[in-house]
Amino acid sequence: MKQQFDLIVVIPIGPNCKLPFIEDTLNSIVHYCSCTYKIVLIDDSNKNYGTILKQRYTDVDVIINKQQYGLLGGLYIALSHAFVYVLDNYGFKALLRMDTDALITGYNPQAEAIQMFEKNPRIGLAGFIKRGKEPRDFAGNPIENYWPMHQITTYALTWRFLSKPKANLALRKLLLKALLNGYAMGENVFGGAYIVSELYLQKLREANMLPDYGIQKIYLEEDHIFGLLTKAIDFEFGDLETGDLPFGVAWRGLPTSPEELYKRGKKIIHSTKRYNDLSETDIRQFFSDKRSMD
Template identity: 35%
Template sequence: MPDQIEKISEKCSVILMPIGPNSSPHNITDTIESIYSFSTKDTVLVLVDETRSGLKKAQLSNQMAITICRAEPATGYSVRGRLYTNLSKAIKTVVKNYKFDVLLRMDDDALMIGEGAQNDAAKAFSLDPSIGALGSFRHTCLGHPRDFRPAARRLAFESSWLGMVKSPRLARRLRQIREIALTNGYEPGEHSLGAACFYSHTALVAMLDGGLLGCEDLATTSLCDDQLFGLLVVAAGFRSADFAGDGEPLGLTWRGLPASPSKLVQMNKKIVHSVKSHNGRDEANLRADFARLRQAKMLITAAHITTARQSEP
C-alpha cells in the first residue's frame, strides 16, 4: 500500500505517531480527537502504519490533515530496529514535504489534554538552538531522576566485542556514533522518554545529513528507538533537555499515568502517557475520564470566545 501524503505548502507543526499492529482503532481515534482538540490548527499528523490491513484517512478523522507512511516489511530487521527504520523513513518524508520548526513524536497511548505544548517547544528551541530534543529527560514530571543505566548497558554490549560477534556491522557503526557523541558530551544511555518528546527541525536535518537516520547498519539493534535517538541527537551536535518539570507540558511515565487525570490537569500538563492504567483503572475508564475533561475544557473555551465576541463594539 503506497504512502498517503497530505499536501500542504504553508508552514506547519508536525506530530509523528507510530501505530502498531495491535493498536485499537477506537483508541487511535480517541488519541487523534485529543490532538485535534488541543494541537495548533496548522498541525499535520503523520502516522507510521504498522497495521496489518492498512490505515485509511477517512476512517480516522475528517477534521485533521493526516499523512500515512506505510511501514517497511518486517524481514531483515530486529523489532526495535524496524521501528527506528520506519521512524527514519517517516522523518525523511516529513522533511521533504513540510515546512516546520518542531516535530512531536508521540505514542498512540498518549493524549493531549491541554493547549500550547507545540508552541512551548518552539519557543524553547528558539531560545537555545543547541537543544535538539525536549522531553522527560533527566527527571520525570514528579521530579524523580530517570535511570539511564539499562540503555547504557545495552549500548555497551552491542558495541562490544561480543556485540561484534553477534552483529559486526551494527557494532562497528555504534562504536563510530558513540565516539562522536561522547566527544560532544554524551552520557551513555541518556535519552528522553519516547512516549512524547519534541525534536527541532535543525536537529532532524542534521541527523539526516549525517547519515544517522535510515542507516541500514542500525536495523538489527535492540536499543529502544528513544534510546537510539538520544544517542543520535548528541552525535549530530545537539543536546537533549528536560521538558516535564513544574510549569512544563509533559506528564509522562513509561507504564501507566504518573497521576490521576484530574491531578494532571491541575498540574497544567498538556500531554500525558500512558493512559493504559492508573491505580487499578483500565484504559477505557481513563480515556472516558479524559474525554469528559476534554469536553468540559472545550465548552469553557467556546464560552470565553462567545463572551469576547459579544463584548466587541
C-alpha cells in the same frame, strides 16, 4: 513551495493498537491544537488502520509501510522514513512524535518547545530527559534507565561485540562520536512522546543518520538510538517535563493520577494504558470529559 505548519504530529500505528483509542488520541490533537498542524500516521498495523482513519480524518497523511519494521531498530527506521517524508513535503516549527497511547490534554502543546528551539537552536530533541541509572520524573517517581547503559557498554565495548560485529561496529563508531560531544552513557529522551526541531532533522539527514541502516539491528530501543544520534551530531536535549512544563509521561502507565496531571496543566501525557486501578478506558473517559467541558 512547501506548505508551512506550526506543528507536525507523527504517530506510528502498530498491530496491537486499538482503533477507538487511536481515534481518541487524534480527537485530542484536533481539540487542543489551535495552531496550524498536520498529522502523519505511520501504518505498521497490517490491518489497514491508516486507510480507515483517513476516511474520517481526511486531512491526515498516511504512510503505509511495505513491511512491518517492528520495534527497536525497526521503529527507528520507520520513524526515519516518516521524518524524511515530512522534511520533503512540509516546513514546520516543531514535530511531535507520539505513541497511540499518548494524549494531548492542554492547548498548544508545542508552544514551549518552539520557544526553546528559537532561543537555543542547538536543542534538537526535547521531552523527558533520562540520565543516569535511575532518574526521577516530575512527580518524583524513580525511572529505570540502566538497561540502555548496559546494552551500549556490552555490545560496543565488550566481547559481546562479536555477536553482531557489523551492527556493533556501527554502534561503536556512533558511540565514539557521541562521547566526543559530551554524551553520558545511556542518556536519552523518553520515546512515548517527544518534540524535535526541523533543523535537528535536517542535520540528521545531512549526516546520513535518517536512517543509518547500519544500526538497524543493534539491540536498543528507538529513543536510545536517537539519544546517541543527537549527541553524535552535537545537538542538545531539552527539558519539557520538570515541574509544570507540558510533559507528564511514563513508560507503562501514567506518572501520577489523571486529576493531578490535569491540575498541573500537563499538555502531553503517556501512557494512558493504566494508572493504579484505572483502565485505559477510564483514563481516556476522564480526559474526554474534560474536553467536552472546554
